Amino acid sequence: MTSFKPLVFSGVQPTGNLHLGNYLGAIRKFVDLQESNDCIYCVVDLHAITAQLVHGDLGAQTRSITAAFLASGIDPKKHIVFNQARVPQHAELAWIFNCVARIGWMNRMTQFKDKAGKDRENASLGLLAYPSLMAADILVYRATHVPVGDDQKQHLELTRDIAAKFNNDFSEKIGELGVGVEMQVGDETVNGFFPMTEPLIDGPITRVMSLRDGTKKMSKSDPSDLSRINLTDDADTISKKIKKAKTDPEPLPSDIEGLKGRPEAENLVGIYAALAGTTREQVIADFGGQQFSVFKPALADLAVDKLAPIATEMRKLEADPAYIDSVLRDGGERAGAIAEATMKTVKQIVGLLDN
Numbered sequence: 613m614t615s616f617k618p619l620v621f622s623g624v625q626p627t628g629n630l631h632l633g634n635y636l637g638a639i640r641k642f643v644d645l646q647e648s649n650d651c652i653y654c655v656v657d658l659h660a661i662t663a664q665l666v667h668g669d670l671g672a673q674t675r676s677i678t679a680a681f682l683a684s685g686i687d688p689k690k691h692i693v694f695n696q697a698r699v700p701q702h703a704e705l706a707w708i709f710n711c712v713a714r715i716g717w718m719n720r721m722t723q724f725k726d727k728a729g730k731d732r733e734n735a736s737l738g739l740l741a742y743p744s745l746m747a748a749d750i751l752v753y754r755a756t757h758v759p760v761g762d763d764q765k766q767h768l769e770l771t772r773d774i775a776a777k778f779n780n781d782f783s784e785k786i787g788e789l790g791v792g793v794e795m796q797v798g799d800e801t802v803n804g805f806f807p808m809t810e811p812l813i814d815g816p817i818t819r820v821m822s823l824r825d826g827t828k829k830m831s832k833s834d835p836s837d838l839s840r841i842n843l844t845d846d847a848d849t850i851s852k853k854i855k856k857a858k859t860d861p862e863p864l865p866s867d868i869e870g871l872k873g874r875p876e877a878e879n880l881v882g883i884y885a886a887l888a889g890t891t892r893e894q895v896i897a898d899f900g901g902q903q904f905s906v907f908k909p910a911l912a913d914l915a916v917d918k919l920a921p922i923a924t925e926m927r928k929l930e931a932d933p934a935y936i937d938s939v940l941r942d943g944g945e946r947a948g949a950i951a952e953a954t955m956k957t958v959k960q961i962v963g964l965l966d967n
């Protein structure tokens with residue numbers, strides 16, 4: 613019996629500045645996972661044109677996300693770092709998945725509903741099909757694990773639905789060609805070409821909230837810059853934003869239960885735990901009963917210590933776009949070789965002639 617080789621894949625869109633939510637929800641996990649896994653990290657430029665077609669400088673944005681990956685410690689030699697548009701098999705597999713997935717599945721996606729807003733008829737067809745391209749990003753490498761923030765959970769469930777339907781619809785052909793891999797799905801052992809990819813969402817904070825409103829997600833699109841810490845912020849700015857963060861007047865509670873109903877306090881404790889590489893329980897053990905006037909400066913120092921060097925390194929890397937392009941080119945070639953092999957088999961399975 614063969615089984616899928618563990619492989620980590622994730623993607624980040626080149627739209628707007630990266631912030632602490634992207635860092636703790638995604639990039640920090642990318643860095644940790646590379647220790648004991650093969651990893652592919654992609655700047656998803658084709659996704660960036662789904663919500664807004666024309667961008668000021670998409671190339672510069674793509675380089676900037678790449679610089680953030682490298683500055684955070686991702687090793688592009690041991691692993692693969694590239695931008696999606698370099699590997700046309702993503703779009704090719706997405707087309708096949710458009711024919712596997714059902715319109716109803718896409719219509720139910722909360723990210724689509726949020727981004728399309730009231731005027732759904734006027735959203736791009738690409739925005740509706742976004743999750744199908746995301747499934748293709750992952751499955752063109754037959755990746756088994758995907759580190760993401762909490763907001764991507766639904767898209768990963770859909771990725772599994774697409775893989776399961778493809779495996780099931782083509783089960784006979786997959787068996788005939790002998791290209792299936794045995795896997796456990798619930799109680800059953802099934803033979804399929806695509807794995808049931810697992811999300812990796814855990815950690816002390818899976819959803820970083822706005823510094824101005826603990827009930828809203830920290831986001832690139834919030835009009836207030838004080839609501840987020842950008843990965844490009846310098847030490848003074850990071851410090852200032854944490855000191856200005858909204859809180860309630862109570863001191864920190866003495867146990868974790870006491871964070872319930874205090875979204876701002878809960879957010880800051882989660883951020884501290886994630887940045888320090890510890891648990892929320894430990895942070896409460898250290899700071900329980902203390903005022904924010906004590907906790908905030910400690911958090912500001914920690915954040916500056918962990919984040920300011922990334923900003924400095926990003927600026928250095930961004931000053932050398934030719935180097936960044938060479939990383940993306942090399943990554944694209946290596947990713948392309950894997951994706952090409954997958955697509956050859958997919959075409960055989962579907963019956964598309966390619967010889």
Ligand code: AMP
Nearest residue numbers: 624625633634637638760761819820830
């Ligand atoms: P995006 O910028 O939307 O492409 O997101 C890139 C990654 O960051 C995804 O894995 C998201 O789930 C994650 N992410 C975005 N915002 C947050 C947040 N506020 N908290 C945690 N993770 C986030």
Ligand code: TRP
Nearest residue numbers: 621622623624625656746749758
């Ligand atoms: N949809 C993801 C986001 O908005 C980005 C993304 C695209 C992605 N393709 C992916 C994430 C594949 C993980 C795996 O954050």
